[in-house]
Amino acid sequence: MASAVAQKVSSLLGGSHDTKKLGKNGPEVTALGFGCMGLSAFYGKPKPDEERYALLDHVYKSGELFWDTADMYMDNEDLLGSWFERNPGAREKIFLATKFANYMDPKTGERSVRNDPDYIRQQCDTSLQRLKTNYIDLYYMHRADKDQPIEITVKVMKELQDAGKVKYLGLSEVSADTIRRACKVAHIDAVQMEMSPFSMEVEQEGILQACRELGVAVVAYSPLGRGEDAPTPVVPAKDFEEGDFRSFAPRFNEENFHKNLELVDTLKQIADKKGCTPGQLTLAWLMNADPLIFPIPGTTRPKNFDENMGSLKVNISKEEDQEIRKAISNTEVAGGRYPEGFASTCMVDTVPLDQYNGPHKNVMG
Numbered sequence: 001m002a003s004a005v006a007q008k009v010s011s012l013l014g015g016s017h018d019t020k021k022l023g024k025n026g027p028e029v030t031a032l033g034f035g036c037m038g039l040s041a042f043y044g045k046p047k048p049d050e051e052r053y054a055l056l057d058h059v060y061k062s063g064e065l066f067w068d069t070a071d072m073y074m075d076n077e078d079l080l081g082s083w084f085e086r087n088p089g090a091r092e093k094i095f096l097a098t099k100f101a102n103y104m105d106p107k108t109g110e111r112s113v114r115n116d117p118d119y120i121r122q123q124c125d126t127s128l129q130r131l132k133t134n135y136i137d138l139y140y141m142h143r144a145d146k147d148q149p150i151e152i153t154v155k156v157m158k159e160l161q162d163a164g165k166v167k168y169l170g171l172s173e174v175s176a177d178t179i180r181r182a183c184k185v186a187h188i189d190a191v192q193m194e195m196s197p198f199s200m201e202v203e204q205e206g207i208l209q210a211c212r213e214l215g216v217a218v219v220a221y222s223p224l225g226r227g228e229d230a231p232t233p234v235v236p237a238k239d240f241e242e243g244d245f246r247s248f249a250p251r252f253n254e255e256n257f258h259k260n261l262e263l264v265d266t267l268k269q270i271a272d273k274k275g276c277t278p279g280q281l282t283l284a285w286l287m288n289a290d291p292l293i294f295p296i297p298g299t300t301r302p303k304n305f306d307e308n309m310g311s312l313k314v315n316i317s318k319e320e321d322q323e324i325r326k327a328i329s330n331t332e333v334a335g336g337r338y339p340e341g342f343a344s345t346c347m348v349d350t351v352p353l354d355q356y357n358g359p360h361k362n363v364m365g
Helices: 004-013 049-062 076-086 117-131 150-162 176-183 207-214 257-274 278-289 302-313 318-329
Strands: 019-021 028-030 066-068 095-100 102-104 111-113 136-141 166-172 190-194 217-221 293-295
Touching: 049 076, 049 302, 076 117, 095 117, 095 166, 117 136, 117 150, 136 150, 136 190, 150 166, 150 176, 166 176, 176 207, 190 207, 207 217, 257 278, 257 318, 278 293, 278 302, 278 318
Parallel strands: 066 095, 095 136, 136 166, 166 190, 190 217, 217 293
Antiparallel strands: 019 028, 102 111
16 A cells, blocks of 8 residues: 555656655655755755745645755754644655764864764754654764764664654665675665766665665765756856855866766757756656666755656656766766765775774674
């Protein structure tokens, strides 16, 4: 029997093909999720609250019910919590994901990754309060502390699951080996990774293969290459407004930006032949690549959101998949995904449990 989420989505979008199972143990959720980050952080100054609430109203009414946030996205959890208060009954229909681990010292502003058990428990309770809910559908470790075994982190997450505070468990930006080790402690339902035509490490580093073996969903963040209307923004870093993360991302600096437009142009040519936009082509291609892949594009504009949702109606043939993959393989993407300091927290291997002598060694029993 379809879940309440699947029934709601199906009625609004016009068919069960618009939802699919989140990994082997998860529920039916929208095949295309909604990333909420840009409403609050990293893409310039947030819009007024009423405008943000209006967008969330639009997203909800469309039948898009797989929402993604995190404790580090400035006021994002608070925004969603307030929206839930304004919309009684909506929370139960939305599959809500949030995350912990990215910590900023309130006194110094210094950033670090925290996976220590007490911090995980504390942040889960804080997120529940901010979101004004008594459960989180999908709780991610946003980044891994390489100096703490993943087994310790997942054991604490499993405690939260057993307590009913979270329903499903997720990891983000970890290696294939870390995923396999984590699943020996508790089943991981989803792994969130950057994945787009510009970022194919999920396939190249064996992460997708590990997820296939274990029945773990791959939630693809920044599936449009950190753009809105196309797979990459149409302006270089120097033209972004103050507060936009992309202004210091290597891929968008003066040296690299224009080198990457070749792939954008090729994808546009393929999209034009299909009668869809480059963004729709990219999202449809990712969803077609494997049933385990769930892209979660974000936007602050209803028009762009509607365009993204249109990708659910775009079919990708085997020949088109090969054409897109050929374009990607023929392109050498210039510039990294993140500046060096941020990049060190991506696709992490954690220290093996049998080599760990830290303060929480005995937590494994």
